[in-house]
Amino acid sequence: MPCGAGPYDARVAQHLCTCGAPLLARYDLPRARTWKKDSLRGRGADMWRYRELMPLFDGEAPLTLGEGWTPLLPARRLGARLGLDRLYIKDESLNPTNSFKARGLSAAVTRAALLGARILSIPSAGNAANAMAAYAAAAGLEAQVFMPADVKVPFIKECELYGATVNLVDGLITDAGRIAAERGKPLGWYDVSTLKEPYRIEGKKTMAYELAEQLEWRLPDWIIYPTGGGTGMVGMWKAFEELEAIGWMPPGDRPRMVTVQADGCAPIVKAFQDGADRSTMWPHARTVADGLRVPKAIGDFLVLRAVRDSGGAAVAVSDRDMVSAMRELGSLEGISAAPEGGAAVHALKVLLREERVRPSDSVVIFNTGGALKYLDVIR
Numbered sequence: 001m002p003c004g005a006g007p008y009d010a011r012v013a014q015h016l017c018t019c020g021a022p023l024l025a026r027y028d029l030p031r032a033r034t035w036k037k038d039s040l041r042g043r044g045a046d047m048w049r050y051r052e053l054m055p056l057f058d059g060e061a062p063l064t065l066g067e068g069w070t071p072l073l074p075a076r077r078l079g080a081r082l083g084l085d086r087l088y089i090k091d092e093s094l095n096p097t098n099s100f101k102a103r104g105l106s107a108a109v110t111r112a113a114l115l116g117a118r119i120l121s122i123p124s125a126g127n128a129a130n131a132m133a134a135y136a137a138a139a140g141l142e143a144q145v146f147m148p149a150d151v152k153v154p155f156i157k158e159c160e161l162y163g164a165t166v167n168l169v170d171g172l173i174t175d176a177g178r179i180a181a182e183r184g185k186p187l188g189w190y191d192v193s194t195l196k197e198p199y200r201i202e203g204k205k206t207m208a209y210e211l212a213e214q215l216e217w218r219l220p221d222w223i224i225y226p227t228g229g230g231t232g233m234v235g236m237w238k239a240f241e242e243l244e245a246i247g248w249m250p251p252g253d254r255p256r257m258v259t260v261q262a263d264g265c266a267p268i269v270k271a272f273q274d275g276a277d278r279s280t281m282w283p284h285a286r287t288v289a290d291g292l293r294v295p296k297a298i299g300d301f302l303v304l305r306a307v308r309d310s311g312g313a314a315v316a317v318s319d320r321d322m323v324s325a326m327r328e329l330g331s332l333e334g335i336s337a338a339p340e341g342g343a344a345v346h347a348l349k350v351l352l353r354e355e356r357v358r359p360s361d362s363v364v365i366f367n368t369g370g371a372l373k374y375l376d377v378i379r
Contacts, residue, residue, distance in 0.1 A: 003017065003018070003019035003021065005017050005018050005019060006023075007026070008023060010025065010055070010057075010198075011057075011115075012115070013112075013115045013116075013117070013190065014197070014198060015191060015196050015197050016196055022195040022196070022198070022201075022234075022298060022299050022302070023197075023198040024198060024201065024238065025055050025198045025199065025201070025202050027053050027242070029242065029245040029246055032052055032053060032242075032245075032246045033245075033246050033247055035052045035053075035246060037213075037217070037248060040213065045068075045069040046064055046066055046067060046068045046069050047067055047068025047069065047103055047106070047203060047206035047209075047210070048062045048064055048068070049068075049069070050206055050209045053242055053246075054107065054202055054206075055107060055110070055111050055198075055199050055202050056110075060114055062106065062107075062110045063106060063109055063110040063113060063135055063138055063139050064106055064110075065096040065102065065106065065134065065135065065138060066096060067095050067096050067102040067103050067106045067203070068095070068103055068206055068210065069210060070090060070091055070092050070093075070094050070095060070210070071090075071091050071094065072088050072089070072090050072091075072210075072211065072214040072215070072364070073088060073089045073090075073091055073333065073335070074087070074088055075087045075088060075089050075332075075333050075365070077332040077333060078328065078329065078332045078333055078345070081332065082348065082349065082352060083352070083359045084352075084357075084359060084361070084363060085359070085360075086220075086361070086362035086363065087348075087362075087363050087365070088220070088362075088363070088364045088365070089329070089333065089335055089341075089364075089365050089366075089367055090207065090210075090211060090364055090365070090366050090367065091335055091367050092207070092366060092367060092368050092369065093335075093336055093337070093338070093341075093367055093368075093369050093370035093371075096131070096134060097127070097130040097131045097134050097158070098127070098130075098369055098370040098372065098373070099127040099130070099131065099338070099368060099369035099370070100127075100204070100207070100232060100366070100368045100369065101127040101128040101130070101131035101132075101369075102131045102134075102135075102203075103203035103204050103206055103207065104128070104131070104199075104200030104201070104202075104203040104204045104231055104232075104235075105128065105131035105132045105134075105135050105192065105200065105203065106131075106135055106203050107199045107200060107202045107203030108132075108135075108192045108197060108199045108200045108203065109132065109135035109136060109138075109139055109141070109192070110135075110139075110199070111197075111199040112139075112141070112190045112192065112197075112199075113139045113141060115190075117141065117190035118141060118142065118190075119141065119142040119143075119144060119184075119187070119188070119189045119190065120132060120136050120141055120142065120143050120144065120189065120190050120192055121144045121145075121146070121180050121183075121184040121189040121190065121191050121192070121193075122143075122144075122145055122146065122180070122191075122192050122193060123146045123147070123169075123173055123174075123176035123177035123179075123180045123193055124145060124146070124147055124155075124173065124176070125147065125148065125151065125155075125173050125228070125290040125291055125293055125294070126147065126151055126152060126155035126290045126291070126373065127155070127290075127291060127368075127369055127373075128194070129145040129147055129155060129159050129164070129166075130155060130158045130159060130162075132145065132164075132192060133145060133158070133159045133161075133162035133163070133164035134162045136162070136164065137162040137163050137164075142165070143159075143162070143163070143164035143165065144164070144165050144167065144180070144183075144184065144189060145159050145164045145165065145166050145167065146167045146169055146176040146177070146179055146180040147159075147166065147167070147168060147169065147173075147176055148168070148169060148170075148171060148172055148173060148175070148176060148293075149168040149169060149170050149171075151168070151290065152290065152373055152374070152376070154372070154373040155290075155373060156168075158373075167179070167180075167183075172285055172293060172294075172295055173293065173294055173295075174281075174294075174295055174296060177193055180193070181193075194229035194230075194231050194297070194298065194299070195229065195230070195231060195234070195297070195298045195299040195302075196298065200231050201231055201234055201235040201238065202235070203235075204231045204232045204234075204235035204236070205235035205236060205238050205239035205242075206235075206239070207232060207235070207236055207239075207366070208235070208236035208237075208239035208240055208243070209239055209243070211223075211236075211364060212243060212248070212249060217248065217249065219240075219249070219253060219254060219255050220255050220361075220362040220363060220364045221255060221256065221357075221361040221362045221363065222255055222256050222258060222312075222351075222357055222361060222362070222363045222364070223236065223255045223256070223257050223258065223363075223364050223366070224258040224260060224344045224347055224348055224351075224363065224364070224365045224366065225257065225258065225259060225260065225344065225366045225368075226260045226261070226289070226291065226292060226340035226341065226343050226344050226366065226368055227259040227260060227261055227268060227292070227297075227303060228261075228291045228292045228293070228294040228297070228340075229294050229297045229298075229299070230259075230268070230297045230299050230300065230302065230303040231299070232366070232368070233257060233259060233302075233303045233306055233307075234299050234302045234303060234306065236257075236306075237254075237257065237302075237305075237306035237309075237310075240254045254310055255310065255312075255364070256310045256311050256312040256313070257306050257307050257310040257312040258307070258312050258313045258314070258315060258344075258347060258351065259272070259303055259307050259312070259313075259314045259315075260314075260315050260316075260317060260340075260343045260344050260347040261292055261314070261315075261316050261317070261343075262286075262287030262288075262289050262292040262293070262316065262317060262318075262319065262322070262343065263287075263316040263317060263318050263319075264285065264286040264287045264318075264319065265282050265285035265286065265287050265292055265293050265294065265295060266282065266316040267279035267280065267281070267282040267294075267295060267296055267297070267300065268297065268300050268303055268304060268314060269314040269315065269316045270282075271300065271304055272304055272307060272308075272313075272314035273314065276304075277301050277304060278300050278301045278304070279296060279297065279300040279304075280296070281295050281296045282295040282296065283295075287319055287339075288319045288322070288323065288339050288374070288377045289319070289322060289338070289339035289340045289343060291338070291340050291368065291369065292339075292340055292343065313351060313356060315347040315350050315351065317343040317346045317347055317350075319339070319377075321342075321343075321346040322339045322340075322342035322343040322345075322346055323339060323342060323377050323378065324342070324346070325337075325341075325342035325343070325344075325345035325346045325349075326338070326339060326341065326342035326371060326374075326377075326378065327342075327378065328342075328345060329341060329342065329345060329367065330371070335367060336370040336371040336372065337367045337369075337370070337371055338367070338368060338369035338370060338371055338373070338374050339374055339377060340367075340368045340369060341365070341366070341367030341368060341369070344365045344366060344367070345365055348363060348365060
């Protein structure tokens with residue numbers, strides 16, 4: 001931890017460090033060097049194929065709905081339009097509950113259930129709430145969901161489908177988080193907020209493991225990733241560190257990481273441009289991409305560190321441009337993309353225009369969710 005505290009006991013429920021910073025799960029990486037790539041052959045096509053570096057003790061089983069091992073699709077028609085021969089889409093919309101949030105919540109709810117939690121609580125802009133509600137239902141746990149009152153109706157209805165209690169809050173996700181904590185902490189609810197427990201990162205990091213395996217252990221030059229709370233960016237950077245430590249990837253051969261936000265809510269982009277280590281609260285946050293409407297992320301310093309250490313970039317995209325790019329992904333590649341995925345596509349166009357990305361580079365865009373819950377934005 002930055003403050004030097006710890007280590008913390010993984011057999012006991014943990015949330016934030018005593019200094020208030022996020023906690024990260026650590027493994028016996030020297031011992032893990034005996035784990036060989038060949039062992040992956042024949043394993044299940046889900047994220048738990050990497051169980052040696054996942055938050056499970058011997059004899060424990062994960063709570064899974066089949067999350068992970070999403071396709072890495074060559075975007076030939078879009079690539080031809082943009083002048084790129086090696087453009088890929090990692091399509092996370094094919095996860096359970098239609099988004100990448102299934103990865104983090106599978107890991108978090110697995111650990112929460114094994115630690116004896118009975119009631120789970122989460123603030124969410126939509127997709128994370130759906131995922132938590134689904135995994136809580138599968139685990140037989142009660143789910144308390146807190147979302148902004150203006151959240152899209154499909155997100156509310158899907159939570160109700162899984163039996164969750166939906167609490168609508170006036171304000172943004174930060175307000176939902178505050179109220180969830182105020183209500184749940186005295187009652188002993190287990191908080192699975194972004195980066196306020198150690199295990200959602202562990203689910204998200206498997207995106208990087210899969211990417212490496214699907215590309216036959218050669219990482220792309222660029223990863224373009226839509227960023228709200230930032231768990232996925234932090235998780236993938238952690239995964240690259242682990243892959244290097246166990247000898248599966250050469251040191252220093254990491255992609256350049258690009259964080260993408262909406263221009264109506266871009267605290268991490270602004271901090272990057274200002275040379276700051278942390279962001280400041282973004283006033284009057286607004287965007288059609290609910291997952292990007294996060295005015296202040298608790299792990300912003302970790303996202304900024306990954307972007308800077310990788311020689312990457314931070315790009316803000318307008319709602320108009322991200323919706324246009326959603327249509328482009330659909331009409332050219334047959335991919336159902338949420339606005340967040342569209343934002344990543346437009347960010348690539350910006351980097352090509354600035355000659356940061358070259359035609360010879362390999363690029364992976366993450367489409368973090370599907371379009372079906374966002375059909376109202378396609379006009």
